Amino acid sequence: MGQGVLTAGFTRVEGELQAEGVPLSRIAEAAGTPAFVYSAGLIRERYRALDSALAAVPHRVHYTLKANSSRAILRLLHGLGCRADVVSGGELHRARLAGFAGDEIIFGGVGKSEDELREALHAGVAMLNVESEAEVRAIGRIAAETGLAARVSLRVNPEVTVEAAHHYIKTGERGHKFGIPIDDALHVARVAASLPGVTLVGLDMHLGSMLSQVEPYRAGAERLAQLCREVRAAGITTLRHLDLGGGLSVRYADERPLDPAEFAAAVVPIVQATGLELIVEPGRFIVGNAGLLLTRVLYRKHSGGKEYAIADAGMTELLRPSYYHAYHRIEAVRPVAGTGRLDVVGPVCESGDFLALERTMDDPAPGDLLAVFDAGAYGYVMASNYNSRRRPAEVLVDGDRFAVVTARESYDDLVAREVDQPDWRP
Numbered sequence: 001m002g003q004g005v006l007t008a009g010f011t012r013v014e015g016e017l018q019a020e021g022v023p024l025s026r027i028a029e030a031a032g033t034p035a036f037v038y039s040a041g042l043i044r045e046r047y048r049a050l051d052s053a054l055a056a057v058p059h060r061v062h063y064t065l066k067a068n069s070s071r072a073i074l075r076l077l078h079g080l081g082c083r084a085d086v087v088s089g090g091e092l093h094r095a096r097l098a099g100f101a102g103d104e105i106i107f108g109g110v111g112k113s114e115d116e117l118r119e120a121l122h123a124g125v126a127m128l129n130v131e132s133e134a135e136v137r138a139i140g141r142i143a144a145e146t147g148l149a150a151r152v153s154l155r156v157n158p159e160v161t162v163e164a165a166h167h168y169i170k171t172g173e174r175g176h177k178f179g180i181p182i183d184d185a186l187h188v189a190r191v192a193a194s195l196p197g198v199t200l201v202g203l204d205m206h207l208g209s210m211l212s213q214v215e216p217y218r219a220g221a222e223r224l225a226q227l228c229r230e231v232r233a234a235g236i237t238t239l240r241h242l243d244l245g246g247g248l249s250v251r252y253a254d255e256r257p258l259d260p261a262e263f264a265a266a267v268v269p270i271v272q273a274t275g276l277e278l279i280v281e282p283g284r285f286i287v288g289n290a291g292l293l294l295t296r297v298l299y300r301k302h303s304g305g306k307e308y309a310i311a312d313a314g315m316t317e318l319l320r321p322s323y324y325h326a327y328h329r330i331e332a333v334r335p336v337a338g339t340g341r342l343d344v345v346g347p348v349c350e351s352g353d354f355l356a357l358e359r360t361m362d363d364p365a366p367g368d369l370l371a372v373f374d375a376g377a378y379g380y381v382m383a384s385n386y387n388s389r390r391r392p393a394e395v396l397v398d399g400d401r402f403a404v405v406t407a408r409e410s411y412d413d414l415v416a417r418e419v420d421q422p423d424w425r426p
């Protein structure tokens with residue numbers, strides 16, 4: 001049996017792994033595998049920990065849908081008073097279906113289409129986080145055309161150096177595609193303030209994901225506070241929010257995750273001095289540790305001196321190991337006899353399809369269930385239909401009850417939007 005520290009929400013009872021009060025084998029029986037399993041209790045706990053850490057300053061937590069946009073989780077968070085942060089028309093649609101009102105939603109993203117901008121304004125979103133002068137001018141045009149009010153916040157690239165697990169998840173360093181370069185921000189603020197129908201309500205940054213150091217947040221917040229003073233000195237008096245983005249790290253292996261109290265201690269005084277409301281956009285922090293991927297070993301294989309466990313889940317369900325070389329702890333759901341050193345691979349026709357490489361871990365037999373931990377964020381949302389695989393089920397556990405909250409896709413789902421007879425046009 002593995003020696004890893006079990007994530008709260010997932011514990012062993014008489015040797016068998018449970019999600020809250022429900023044995024994972026019971027879930028596998030009812031929902032099949034592969035399946036994502038989430039702990040509602042852990043999601044509540046994470047939201048409340050962050051919300052209460054920020055209590056000293058007026059603030060809003062806008063959960064970032066890109067981490068996990070399952071409607072059941074969105075409804076759960078909405079019920080706790082959490083708001084939403086979306087980056088596409090599709091995420092806006094999901095947020096609305098889950099009950100978020102327009103003014104509880106921030107719409108961000110570096111490449112919003114004109115249709116998406118219109119949809120956001122029609123929905124009455126709290127603000128659009130804009131990333132370029134061209135975008136703010138496009139918003140001004142649409143606001144003038146439609147007569148709809150546009151509240152905007154400038155996503156600034158504060159050009160802060162960060163340490164993150166992978167360079168794909170850094171976003172706030174000099175030269176990145178995201179945000180308005182800090183030196184251009186005052187100019188764009190003036191442009192925004194000059195456009196009829198557009199109100200500049202905030203300044204925003206997002207430095208990257210899996211940030212475990214507080215220093216970049218402090219440095220970035222100070223740059224935004226300085227920009228706030230410059231914007232006000234330029235006679236713009238409409239600022240209301242300072243948005244420090246997401247990125248708080250969680251534990252996957254033995255990293256030290258960023259403590260929300262430490263984060264708050266670093267940034268709250270800076271925000272307080274501006275008199276603005278603090279916004280944060282966490283994703284991974286809320287859901288990362290609150291989910292696991294449940295998969296069954298199909299076969300064992302020995303090849304070229306290596307041991308393989310071939311599971312029924314792989315890169316199509318959880319892309320992070322292949323894409324970021326991310327580590328996810330894996331344990332057998334029921335105790336197994338010993339440990340081995342093995343690759344856990346999926347059924348996809350790619351050599352890069354794996355969940356773990358050369359891992360010393362529980363040595364499972366065909367038919368055994370494995371739990372791939374800490375898969376609540378950037379798991380299901382990055383799942384694909386490659387190899388015409390059906391995206392898995394999602395199961396929410398709350399105490400001693402569980403529910404399938406997203407059904408496994410059917411073969412018909414896979415082909416539902418394809419046409420048999422093409423409707424050729426000249």
Ligand SMILES: Cc1ncc(COP(=O)(O)O)c(C=O)c1O
Nearest residue numbers: 064206209246247281282283284
């Ligand atoms: C603009 C923005 N806000 C928030 C987040 C959430 O990041 P995390 O899940 O690391 O908290 C992201 C993630 O990429 C993002 O791009």
